[in-house]
Amino acid sequence: MSGYGILQPRVATPLPSANEFTLYHGLFAGQCGVDPYSAASSEVYQDLFGEGSFTGKGLLHVGAVHAVLAGRLPEGQVLSHDLFEGSMARCGAVTDIALIEDAPFHADVAASRVHRWIRGDWQLLPLLLNPGRYPVRGINRWKMLDNLRRSLVAPASLALLLLALSGHVVSPWAALALVTAAFSGGPLMGALAGFLSSRNHLARRHFYREAGTDLARAALGGLWLLAQLLQQALRAVDAIVRALYRTGVSRRHLLQWTTAATAQAMASTGLVGAARTHWSLPLVGLLLLAGLLAVGTPHPALATALCLLWAASPVWTWFVSRPGAAREQAALPPPVQAHLEGIARDTWRFFERCVTAGDNHLPPDNLQVLPLEAVAHRTSPTNIGLYLLSVACAREFGWIGTQDLMERMDATLATLGRLQRHRGHFMNWYDTQPGPPAADVRLHRGQRQPQWPPAGGGSGLPGAGPGPERHRRDAPRHRGIDPAPGRASACTRHVPARRRDRPAARAERPAEQLRAGRRGLRPPAGAGPAGVRRSGATRRGQRRAGSAHSRRRSRLAAGRSPPDPAQRLARCAGAPAAGQRRPARRRSPARAGRRFRSAGLAGGLRVPARRTPAPVPHRLPGCGAAARCGLL
Incomplete structure (x- = not known):
């Protein structure tokens, strides 16, 4: 038998x-x-x-x-x-x-x-x-x-x-x-x-x-x-x-x-x-x-x-066998609450600036920081589910309005309806780049093995479904009512000036500018300061990225932990960390202009211009880490 x-x-x-x-x-x-x-x-x-x-x-x-x-x-x-x-x-x-x-x-x-x-x-x-x-x-x-x-x-x-x-x-x-x-x-x-x-x-x-x-x-x-x-x-x-x-x-x-x-x-x-x-x-x-x-x-x-x-x-x-005593929800101290809200705001900024029509309104899988900055234009059911949940949370925090929630969810859900499936199940990876006009969104072109429905990684999409579905269903009844505007402004006050939202004119084209820098193309006109020498900026950006990568590897090899997040946040925000003093330093206008590549990248993301293909991005522990370091 x-x-x-x-x-x-x-x-x-x-x-x-x-x-x-x-x-x-x-x-x-x-x-x-x-x-x-x-x-x-x-x-x-x-x-x-x-x-x-x-x-x-x-x-x-x-x-x-x-x-x-x-x-x-x-x-x-x-x-x-x-x-x-x-x-x-x-x-x-x-x-x-x-x-x-x-x-x-x-x-x-x-x-x-x-x-x-x-x-x-x-x-x-x-x-x-x-x-x-x-x-x-x-x-x-x-x-x-x-x-x-x-x-x-x-x-x-x-x-x-x-x-x-x-x-x-x-x-x-x-x-x-x-x-x-x-x-x-x-x-x-x-x-x-x-x-x-x-x-x-x-x-x-x-x-x-x-x-x-x-x-x-x-x-x-x-x-x-x-x-x-x-x-x-x-x-x-x-x-x-x-x-x-x-x-x-x-x-x-x-x-x-x-x-x-x-x-x-x-x-x-x-x-x-x-x-x-x-x-x-x-x-x-x-x-x-x-x-x-x-x-x-x-x-x-x-x-x-x-x-x-x-x-x-x-x-x-x-x-x-005694059950736990019923405890009231303990309030977090104001500094801790402000820190967590800042992390949440930075995480949402990643989705806000990287989920665009150029990627079929699908979230990218990750943002590479070292050795060169780049966005991985592929996604999975887990990424999509977490993005929809983040959209619902962003409205609850007051960072977007009801109309923005409906537009973002409708655009992503329309793309989901065109994705290739296997017996109704989504595949493990999809390429977010647009294909021919009459074709569906393609499977990830970097996959050499046959596609398959995800066994464990696809749980994020159905798991995140009830929350976004409820917000999308209730959105027409709350049209014009934006929740928690005071909470959103209070959270913004606690975020350092360098990490706050940039003007909308610069925030409209983050993905296009990022792809332009990733492929070595010329960015749109007016995206950054004029008169910047690309070759010098490229060499300085590569040396800066390589030295940071070397310092990180030397720290891990020596058994030392990475820098404290609070110190990194203070350095990225332009302020000295607690207990440290940074001497004042004057920078000439020309040198300050060369600090950023002309692509600008809404939010100050530094991507050295290059004409060679970008390496395969590696995953980060969290998408908010790059934003907390001033990368978004």
């Missing part, structure tokens, strides 16, 4: 809100959010044995699954259906597809789910003992038997500690070390492996801070599980006994199920409610302590500490 009847995506946990976040979720939910670029994962069973593990939510081929499972499973007995169904219908892991599923926020909700899983695993025992009627591969049978083994870890660990404390088997300290390793050994090894970096020169402090956070999370999670050992052992024993009794004797309540939403609604977040729910745990803990002291334990101090730790289990459950 070949092929797969079930496809299992990678399960990702969404980012929790501040009001529902709990310490339990932070300890055991793992990495939250969807990050397909840096969090690529692999399924070991799929890589080694050609089959994945079905977890209950996936993509099913209905006809194949029905043909394999119809009339073959016992009626009303299979509670944990996912692993067994995946074993019979063959499950394939597809880790490049992410399935969003919430992780439990309350410890009791997670414990209720584990209780149901243990019952379901043990109810599959008659099916495992009958391989003739239910044939599955040996690796799948091992998975189900391994689930039974894991359900016995907590009871066996508690029994080992009690025997060691009573003076039998091994030393209680050795038993405690073994139990701790059983619960936290895997997470600790993974956290320690996170400290091994192959690129220490990149964001070293941030890298080790994140690795230290993972190590602390693994250690605290192991300590909490040790404190909950008594509760976990009793719950596992209860689930095993219930499953065996219902399967072999009563034949009732085999499919008893409590949904996660119901368990979350029944869970108590108060200390009194937790004590009422787990009233038996303190009693059992005190009885164990009395029994150990009665048999004459050789380690009374350790026995007392562990039994009291287990008796306080309701407190630990309440402590990690």
Whole structure:
């Protein structure tokens, strides 16, 4: 048999809100959010044995699954259906597809789910003992038997500690070390492996801070599980006994199920409610302590500490399950708010001056700064989606009016209607330069490989769709009403004079002038000061760009961080940074005129004139970086 009847995506946990976040979720939910670029994962069973593990939510081929499972499973007995169904219908892991599923926020909700899983695993025992009627591969049978083994870890660990404390088997300290390793050994090894970096020169402090956070999370999670050992052992024993009794004797309540939403609604977040729910745990803990002291334990101090730790289990459950306190939105300090608004204004300036009719109203992919300035005339669905979202945000900030929003969105949406697609999906790259009059916008001419719909990079366009769509729908009702004019003027007051908007007469032709400088063509008449010698300006611009590039490479090679953004912003704005003095310097008018090439480029972008083709642009960390340095 070949092929797969079930496809299992990678399960990702969404980012929790501040009001529902709990310490339990932070300890055991793992990495939250969807990050397909840096969090690529692999399924070991799929890589080694050609089959994945079905977890209950996936993509099913209905006809194949029905043909394999119809009339073959016992009626009303299979509670944990996912692993067994995946074993019979063959499950394939597809880790490049992410399935969003919430992780439990309350410890009791997670414990209720584990209780149901243990019952379901043990109810599959008659099916495992009958391989003739239910044939599955040996690796799948091992998975189900391994689930039974894991359900016995907590009871066996508690029994080992009690025997060691009573003076039998091994030393209680050795038993405690073994139990701790059983619960936290895997997470600790993974956290320690996170400290091994192959690129220490990149964001070293941030890298080790994140690795230290993972190590602390693994250690605290192991300590909490040790404190909950008594509760976990009793719950596992209860689930095993219930499953065996219902399967072999009563034949009732085999499919008893409590949904996660119901368990979350029944869970108590108060200390009194937790004590009422787990009233038996303190009693059992005190009885164990009395029994150990009665048999004459050789380690009374350790026995007392562990039994009291287990008796306080309701407190630990309440402590990690408390939701975050509702906090009012904290206001940012005025300097920080002004700095962020300046970055946002510079980012919008990039789109405002580079998205023109010459590029079919599509945003360029990036702006190259070193070694020579140039714009990459290609775009992707992610770039388009972020541009539409930026247009909506620009209107909210008051930088453009309603009429500008409608014109920009209508022009870009009209271009989107002419783009080549594959079964309705946009391609990964498009060339923004205009083609023949009767042709659609072309695919990116620099691509040597065949075009394909984007697997991860195209999420920006549908992800940004609701915001711009709402603004475009509401725009006719607000025609003539421009939001937040005072906020826009206040943001402009905080922006240095050199970075503010230039006159509209100069801002109308940024892309045309930029392309003229990129191709070594003569710029439009009146674009810059006359009488500038191009050869000298070209040589000085190339030396300036090369020296800046060399300084940046030397800083990275020496392990030094780039200059502080505030100092760069002050230098670009023409003012000295904090704590620095710059001597006054007189510049002759002729020399000052030669500082900029005659193309001018609205906003003062310096592009040395040249007649050689521009190199392939490289991506910048953010489009606002070039604007903050006075390039836009």
